[in-house]
Amino acid sequence: MKREITFYSRFESDILSGKKTITIRDSSESHFEKGELLSVSRNEDGQYFCTIEVDSVTPVLMNELTEVHAAQENMTLGELKQVISEIYPRLNELYVISFHMR
Ligand SMILES: CC(=O)Nc1ccn([C@H]2C[C@H](O)[C@@H](CO)O2)c(=O)n1
Numbered sequence: 609m610k611r612e613i614t615f616y617s618r619f620e621s622d623i624l625s626g627k628k629t630i631t632i633r634d635s636s637e638s639h640f641e642k643g644e645l646l647s648v649s650r651n652e653d654g655q656y657f658c659t660i661e662v663d664s665v666t667p668v669l670m671n672e673l674t675e676v677h678a679a680q681e682n683m684t685l686g687e688l689k690q691v692i693s694e695i696y697p698r699l700n701e702l703y704v705i706s707f708h709m710r
Pocket residue numbers: 614615616619630631632633651681691692695
Protein backbone atom coordinates (compact mmCIF):
# COMPACT_ATOMS: atom_id res chain seq x y z
CA MET A 609 0.00 0.00 0.00
CA LYS A 610 1.23 3.50 -0.85
CA ARG A 611 2.47 5.55 2.10
CA GLU A 612 1.52 9.19 2.39
CA ILE A 613 3.29 12.51 2.78
CA THR A 614 1.70 15.90 3.30
CA PHE A 615 2.79 19.35 2.19
CA TYR A 616 1.50 22.76 3.15
CA SER A 617 -0.84 23.94 0.40
CA ARG A 618 1.40 26.91 -0.43
CA PHE A 619 3.88 24.40 -1.94
CA GLU A 620 1.36 22.52 -4.11
CA SER A 621 1.91 24.49 -7.32
CA ASP A 622 5.71 24.28 -7.04
CA ILE A 623 5.48 20.48 -6.68
CA LEU A 624 3.06 20.08 -9.59
CA SER A 625 5.20 22.28 -11.85
CA GLY A 626 8.41 20.41 -10.95
CA LYS A 627 10.04 23.50 -9.38
CA LYS A 628 10.27 21.82 -5.97
CA THR A 629 12.15 18.51 -6.07
CA ILE A 630 13.16 18.01 -2.43
CA THR A 631 11.58 18.33 0.97
CA ILE A 632 13.47 18.49 4.24
CA ARG A 633 11.92 16.61 7.13
CA ASP A 634 12.65 15.35 10.63
CA SER A 635 13.45 11.74 11.61
CA SER A 636 9.75 10.82 11.81
CA GLU A 637 9.65 11.11 8.00
CA SER A 638 13.12 9.73 7.25
CA HIS A 639 12.06 6.14 6.64
CA PHE A 640 10.92 6.44 3.05
CA GLU A 641 12.90 4.36 0.57
CA LYS A 642 14.35 4.96 -2.89
CA GLY A 643 11.77 3.96 -5.51
CA GLU A 644 8.85 4.18 -3.09
CA LEU A 645 5.71 5.83 -4.42
CA LEU A 646 4.09 8.31 -2.02
CA SER A 647 0.58 9.65 -2.13
CA VAL A 648 0.81 13.44 -1.64
CA SER A 649 -1.90 15.44 0.02
CA ARG A 650 -2.36 18.93 1.43
CA ASN A 651 -1.57 19.37 5.11
CA GLU A 652 -4.53 21.68 5.70
CA ASP A 653 -7.43 19.65 4.28
CA GLY A 654 -5.98 16.22 3.43
CA GLN A 655 -6.83 16.61 -0.27
CA TYR A 656 -4.75 14.29 -2.48
CA PHE A 657 -3.01 16.17 -5.30
CA CYS A 658 -0.32 13.92 -6.81
CA THR A 659 1.95 10.89 -6.47
CA ILE A 660 5.73 11.23 -6.16
CA GLU A 661 8.56 8.71 -6.38
CA VAL A 662 11.36 8.93 -3.80
CA ASP A 663 14.83 9.26 -5.39
CA SER A 664 16.87 9.39 -2.17
CA VAL A 665 16.75 10.15 1.54
CA THR A 666 19.92 11.81 2.85
CA PRO A 667 20.74 13.07 6.34
CA VAL A 668 21.76 16.73 6.57
CA LEU A 669 22.49 19.12 9.41
CA MET A 670 20.81 22.51 9.48
CA ASN A 671 24.18 24.27 9.09
CA GLU A 672 25.02 22.10 6.03
CA LEU A 673 22.10 23.43 3.98
CA THR A 674 23.26 25.24 0.85
CA GLU A 675 21.96 27.33 -2.04
CA VAL A 676 21.64 24.04 -3.96
CA HIS A 677 19.09 22.74 -1.44
CA ALA A 678 17.31 26.09 -1.55
CA ALA A 679 17.12 26.04 -5.36
CA GLN A 680 15.68 22.51 -5.21
CA GLU A 681 13.02 23.92 -2.84
CA ASN A 682 12.48 26.92 -5.18
CA MET A 683 13.50 29.28 -2.35
CA THR A 684 16.43 31.38 -1.26
CA LEU A 685 18.65 29.84 1.42
CA GLY A 686 17.37 32.41 3.92
CA GLU A 687 13.75 31.53 3.14
CA LEU A 688 14.48 27.81 3.44
CA LYS A 689 16.16 28.17 6.84
CA GLN A 690 13.30 30.36 8.05
CA VAL A 691 10.65 27.81 6.92
CA ILE A 692 12.52 24.91 8.51
CA SER A 693 13.10 26.70 11.79
CA GLU A 694 9.37 27.52 11.98
CA ILE A 695 8.31 23.89 11.29
CA TYR A 696 11.09 22.24 13.32
CA PRO A 697 12.23 24.73 15.99
CA ARG A 698 15.76 24.09 17.34
CA LEU A 699 16.11 20.84 15.34
CA ASN A 700 19.57 20.29 13.81
CA GLU A 701 19.32 16.75 12.37
CA LEU A 702 17.23 16.73 9.21
CA TYR A 703 16.69 14.54 6.13
CA VAL A 704 16.56 15.60 2.50
CA ILE A 705 13.92 13.63 0.61
CA SER A 706 14.55 13.96 -3.12
CA PHE A 707 11.63 13.10 -5.39
CA HIS A 708 10.04 13.41 -8.80
CA MET A 709 6.42 13.42 -9.94
CA ARG A 710 4.82 10.20 -11.18
C1 LIG B 1 3.93 17.73 8.99
C2 LIG B 1 5.07 18.42 8.30
O1 LIG B 1 6.18 18.45 8.79
N1 LIG B 1 4.81 19.00 7.11
C3 LIG B 1 5.66 19.65 6.28
C4 LIG B 1 7.01 19.79 6.51
C5 LIG B 1 7.75 20.46 5.56
N2 LIG B 1 7.16 20.94 4.47
C6 LIG B 1 7.94 21.64 3.46
C7 LIG B 1 8.35 23.02 3.82
C8 LIG B 1 9.62 23.18 3.03
O2 LIG B 1 9.38 23.41 1.67
C9 LIG B 1 10.21 21.84 3.09
C10 LIG B 1 11.28 21.74 4.11
O3 LIG B 1 10.82 21.44 5.37
O4 LIG B 1 9.14 20.93 3.25
C11 LIG B 1 5.83 20.80 4.25
O5 LIG B 1 5.28 21.26 3.23
N3 LIG B 1 5.09 20.15 5.17
